[in-house]
Amino acid sequence: xxxxxxxxxxxxxxxxxxxxxxxxxxxxxxxxxxxxxxxxxxxxxxxxxxxxxxxxxxxxxxxxxxxxxxxxxxxxxxxxxxxxxxxxxxxxxxxxxxxxxxxxxxxxxxxxxxxxxxxxxxxxxxxxxxxxxxxxxxxxxxxxxxxxxxxxxxxxxxxxxxxxxxxxxxxxxxxxxxxxxxxxxxxxxxxxxxxxxxxxxxxxxxxxxxxxxxxxxxxxxxxxxxxxxxxxxxxxxxxxxxxxxxxxxxxxxxxxxxxxxxxxxxxxxxxxxxxxxxxxxxxxxxxxxxxxxxxxxxxxxxxxxxxxxxxxxxxxxxxxxxxxxxxxxxxxxxxx
Amino acid sequence: xxxxxxxxxxxxxxxxxxxxxxxxxxxxxxxxxxxxxxxxxxxxxxxxxxxxxxxxxxxxxxxxxxxxxxxxxxxxxxxxxxxxxxxxxxxxxxxxxxxxxxxxxxxxxxxxxxxxxxxxxxxxxxxxxxxxxxxxxxxxxxxxxxxxxxxxxxxxxxxxxxxxxxxxxxxxxxxxxxxxxxxxxxxxxxxxxxxxxxxxxxxxxxxxxxxxxxxxxxxxxxxxxxxxxxxxxxxxxxxxxxxxxxxxxxxxxxxxxxxxxxxxxxxxxxxxxxxxxxxxxxxxxxxxxxxxxxxxxxxxxxxxxxxxxxxxxxxxxxxxxxxxxxxxxxxxxxxxxxxxxxxxxxxxxxxxxxxxxxxxxxxxxxxxxxxxxxxxxxxxxxxxxxxxxxxxxxxxxxxxxxxxxxxxxxxxxxxxxxxxxxxxxxxxxxxxxxxxxxxxxxxxxxxxxxxxxxxxxxxxxxxxxxxxxxxxxxxxxx
Numbered sequence: 001x002x003x004x005x006x007x008x009x010x011x012x013x014x015x016x017x018x019x020x021x022x023x024x025x026x027x028x029x030x031x032x033x034x035x036x037x038x039x040x041x042x043x044x045x046x047x048x049x050x051x052x053x054x055x056x057x058x059x060x061x062x063x064x065x066x067x068x069x070x071x072x073x074x075x076x077x078x079x080x081x082x083x084x085x086x087x088x089x090x091x092x093x094x095x096x097x098x099x100x101x102x103x104x105x106x107x108x109x110x111x112x113x114x115x116x117x118x119x120x121x122x123x124x125x126x127x128x129x130x131x132x133x134x135x136x137x138x139x140x141x142x143x144x145x146x147x148x149x150x151x152x153x154x155x156x157x158x159x160x161x162x163x164x165x166x167x168x169x170x171x172x173x174x175x176x177x178x179x180x181x182x183x184x185x186x187x188x189x190x191x192x193x194x195x196x197x198x199x200x201x202x203x204x205x206x207x208x209x210x211x212x213x214x215x216x217x218x219x220x221x222x223x224x225x226x227x228x229x230x231x232x233x234x235x236x237x238x239x240x241x242x243x244x245x246x247x248x249x250x251x252x253x254x255x256x257x258x259x260x261x262x263x264x265x266x267x268x269x270x271x272x273x274x275x276x277x278x279x280x281x282x283x284x285x286x287x288x289x290x291x292x293x294x295x296x297x298x299x300x301x302x303x304x305x306x307x308x309x310x311x312x313x314x315x316x317x318x319x320x321x322x323x324x325x326x327x328x329x330x331x332x333x334x335x336x
Numbered sequence: 337x338x339x340x341x342x343x344x345x346x347x348x349x350x351x352x353x354x355x356x357x358x359x360x361x362x363x364x365x366x367x368x369x370x371x372x373x374x375x376x377x378x379x380x381x382x383x384x385x386x387x388x389x390x391x392x393x394x395x396x397x398x399x400x401x402x403x404x405x406x407x408x409x410x411x412x413x414x415x416x417x418x419x420x421x422x423x424x425x426x427x428x429x430x431x432x433x434x435x436x437x438x439x440x441x442x443x444x445x446x447x448x449x450x451x452x453x454x455x456x457x458x459x460x461x462x463x464x465x466x467x468x469x470x471x472x473x474x475x476x477x478x479x480x481x482x483x484x485x486x487x488x489x490x491x492x493x494x495x496x497x498x499x500x501x502x503x504x505x506x507x508x509x510x511x512x513x514x515x516x517x518x519x520x521x522x523x524x525x526x527x528x529x530x531x532x533x534x535x536x537x538x539x540x541x542x543x544x545x546x547x548x549x550x551x552x553x554x555x556x557x558x559x560x561x562x563x564x565x566x567x568x569x570x571x572x573x574x575x576x577x578x579x580x581x582x583x584x585x586x587x588x589x590x591x592x593x594x595x596x597x598x599x600x601x602x603x604x605x606x607x608x609x610x611x612x613x614x615x616x617x618x619x620x621x622x623x624x625x626x627x628x629x630x631x632x633x634x635x636x637x638x639x640x641x642x643x644x645x646x647x648x649x650x651x652x653x654x655x656x657x658x659x660x661x662x663x664x665x666x667x668x669x670x671x672x673x674x675x676x677x678x679x680x681x682x683x684x685x686x687x688x689x690x691x692x693x694x695x696x697x698x699x700x701x702x703x704x705x706x707x708x709x710x711x712x713x714x715x716x717x718x719x720x721x722x723x724x725x726x727x728x729x730x731x732x733x734x735x736x737x738x739x740x741x742x743x744x745x746x747x748x749x750x751x752x753x754x755x756x757x758x759x760x761x762x763x764x765x766x767x768x769x770x771x772x773x774x775x776x777x778x779x780x781x782x783x784x785x786x787x788x789x790x791x792x793x794x795x796x797x798x799x800x801x802x803x804x805x806x807x808x809x810x811x812x813x814x
Contacts, residue, residue, distance in 0.1 A: 050779050053610030063450065063662075068343045296339040
């Protein structure tokens, strides 16, 4: 029986890693941005997202039971994906340096603990961060483009980006113009992302959609495609300044978007949920979601990040618990 | 070996206190059966779980007499509000002992623990809660001021949702004031017997619920007993027809909930990712052992390749294996007999020219297993498009226009359920009105609720279960 099984879909067909991400819009989609009308027709022609179904699927993935060896692997992987973030008006060079120290050695008692992926700061402190991180392989990410609201002229936004890159940021977290997006001026938003990407030079570009202001999953999918077509290297949920920030269903919709984009263009785009992910349990749910929605190609800091500050300490506490068999407490991890 | 390998996360079976043998539950007590006992096995391991008494005609007669006595002397005359109290008590006990029921159901049936834990047991409790509330409000069901119970209800239930089907049958019967003699399926009697313990724990008067285990002969004795007033059956269409013949010409009232071959219709404007989830839930939930399973996927030709590619990718992530593992998506086939039937129909599908596909991966060596299977290029004339497989086997057909979708969906001897996937509300309403199916789900599938009537058209049976309509099946006008 079953001798004649045919594999309509080669299970590895989508698994081949693409080459380095190209710059700009992939050729196959060059014509969709030729006019406002064409771009609108394209974005509105993407398959809809059923809210109830998407939320049910996210909740279902959240019930996976990740224990023992799987949990240990997940915690270390999550630590290595953290963009350790401080975005306060009160940030100082000293605060950024201490964050950088923590980024290098998150758990001073255990040299086996992985370093985080990046330190994320405002652009004026990017120099402090990149100096403190020199030679570690940890990236310096800077928010730019009039973060968090994005309400400034394009010249100011681009100057913000150039300044951060000149200060040593090798990753730029930009915000899209939500006002323009919600009023349907998609091409304006697209062109701004293209311009920011150009201003980034060799720096990686993460495009913050601020999904808490877009409100619907349909809008999240459209904004994801817009950012990917415009050359963003990562799509990111939120600034962390608006609630709700990262949620599992929003992340699900964005993961489906990067999966579909790679299937259509061969180009792999990263995803970064940011804001509101505070516990190991939350982080593990995200890793399960990556594993089952887009597959293990995204299970690396090159393709997935957590924008977070307090998450790291919970990961460290859970890590210590697994290692020693007992819970310690907040005094066993550093405050930042 | 994948990068992120989930470690085993088995639910402990120590909470279940399995006895080496079980008797019949008659008149409030466990008593031996006179037939040759049956063995019930764990379909995931073929391990014998316990020995089960088999009720003979005489045993069934004893149970029916106990039920009649309880109906005449206790349950019938009881104040409706007091009947409601017993049902509330049973519902709460089901919740308190939920984990025990879930583990036992998974051991006996083979379904994943996540499903018994999150679907079967909570829904069973919900049915008792819902009907408990009805017990003293029967004048509102629409049968006049003081509707009356039929008397003794004989109920025969299947093996796919053993506890949940028990709840669907017992809860409305008791709420309406009937007493019951229930015959669980021969391969899955254990949760019904644990339910008997719950009846004792709730101090339910003896004889109100009687549980007589056994195979087909025991079921026939229940259905054909002359002092049974109302017969309710859920199971195969073939047995349903036999029961209809047996009951014809008697005073018995009959409801039948039989097979299905549901069409799950995906239009080109569907939310594709959610539709794929719904297709998976529709056919692979409970290993496809679901009478309302979405076993015929009707997909619009213009999105066929995209939907099938997404579906296959998604099926590749389903975890088949140990039903007690909390990460298992697909458990064991309930019996060797059912596995043989699935294999036979799949072989016929291949021979008829449809193209089967299965994901990679190994199945456990012991136990009864079948991989999730998708047949493409299925014609409406193929057996796998017409016969109920009752297993994890999906047949994919295509359509071009809404009219064609309706025609193909209705082209079945069954009519239990259907699904529609579209972002267009007006289309959903218009198609739903044209489908000859008892349940039509829009942008979801296999959702159940005690308030919602469930039942079929054509050879899927007659009568409804759940909601006000379901309750009316257990009442007559005053």
